[in-house]
Amino acid sequence: MDTEMAWLRVFIVLLSLLGCQRTRAAEIPVNSITATIGESVILPCSIGHGKPMDLSGTRIYWQGNNKARESEPKVAYVYNKGAVEMDRQNRLYQNRTSLFMDELPIGNFSLKLITVIAEDHHTEVDVLFQKNFESGFVTICRTALNVTARWQKPEVTISCMEVAGLTKVLCRTQGGFPEAIVSWSIKNHTLRPDEIKTTQNSTSVQSSLWVNISKGQMVTCMVLNPTLQETVNTSVTATGCEVPGEGDGPPGSPGGIGSVAVVAAVCGVIAVAALLLINKTKRSCSCRQSQTTGI
Ligand SMILES: *[C@@H]1O[C@H](CO)[C@@H](O)[C@H](O)[C@H]1NC(C)=O
Ligand SMILES: *[C@@H]1O[C@H](CO)[C@@H](O)[C@H](O)[C@H]1NC(C)=O
Ligand SMILES: *[C@@H]1O[C@H](CO)[C@@H](O)[C@H](O)[C@H]1NC(C)=O
């Protein structure tokens, strides 16, 4: 123990002689990591090349700095002279951080973020290390966090409405970040970007196109997360529509399997009611008229 302390003093003196007792954060290289919202990520940090070290007098701070959001860093974790101090942890990091306790004595100060959240985007997590009371805090690791989120498997619907021989196909998905890149293919042929209309906001993407598609042909919508380089896709096969399209509506007007079903159901109910009425009043039912009032 005594020799260890002696060596430590020599080490500290050497450090101060070298003028690096207080290493400025700017001198530490920043490690960039992209984490996925909802998943866990390890922010690696280790010193001493796996050699056992005495942590009895050591203080270590993990703190997150999101310069765009706040000027002061937030405490993510505190290890103080052999114990974890949870009460000093900022609410932002509560219940979602952990250390590898078994590996602390060999200088592995990696922090695990158990659940990555959107607020972690553009946060720099720094690890500040104080060997003992006599030495100052030294920044030993800097990790820049960017976040991404997976897009859900898209939902593709082929509308039953035809305009000038073209059918509207719609693809929708949500939950991803950053912006998606949507592409389509029909009969194994990839469509040009100018054939597609894609709109998106912070939470969802909607892409549509008008195509000449006939029964049995397959349409695929592919949604790429450019950060993860991950594509989620859905393919649907045109089944053809029971009720032939009447070409009654400009491109972009609402319509589809849903509204056709509703019209059919309304018409059916009214037809049954009308049949019952016919028996008593001998009045006839006009389905087309009912359909108009049913919409
Ligand atoms: C993280 O985001 C910043 C700002 O948008 C960007 O400059 C940087 O390249 C990103 N880093 C990674 C690893 O994607
Ligand atoms: C963390 O968990 C505790 C106990 O389950 C709970 O009381 C506290 O509200 C949680 N904190 C946050 C920020 O979710
Ligand atoms: C630190 O510990 C974590 C968890 O066991 C591990 O993934 C990581 O590789 C370790 N780092 C080093 C440098 O050993």
Ligand SMILES: *[C@@H]1O[C@H](CO)[C@@H](O)[C@H](O)[C@H]1NC(C)=O
């Ligand atoms: C759609 O394709 C069929 C054959 O695949 C063709 O006969 C028809 O003229 C096309 N319609 C339009 C509007 O391009």
Ligand SMILES: *[C@@H]1O[C@H](CO)[C@@H](O)[C@H](O)[C@H]1NC(C)=O
């Ligand atoms: C689609 O194209 C790929 C390569 O261009 C080919 O290997 C595959 O067999 C094609 N699939 C169909 C259904 O034509």
Ligand SMILES: *[C@@H]1O[C@H](CO)[C@@H](O)[C@H](O)[C@H]1NC(C)=O
């Ligand atoms: C994004 O678009 C979807 C569908 O177009 C809509 O339901 C949602 O309210 C929009 N969200 C925001 C934040 O604008």
Ligand SMILES: *[C@@H]1O[C@H](CO)[C@@H](O)[C@H](O)[C@H]1NC(C)=O
């Ligand atoms: C479409 O998704 C399936 C899994 O659902 C995947 O195996 C396939 O590679 C994807 N195709 C493309 C073109 O991304």
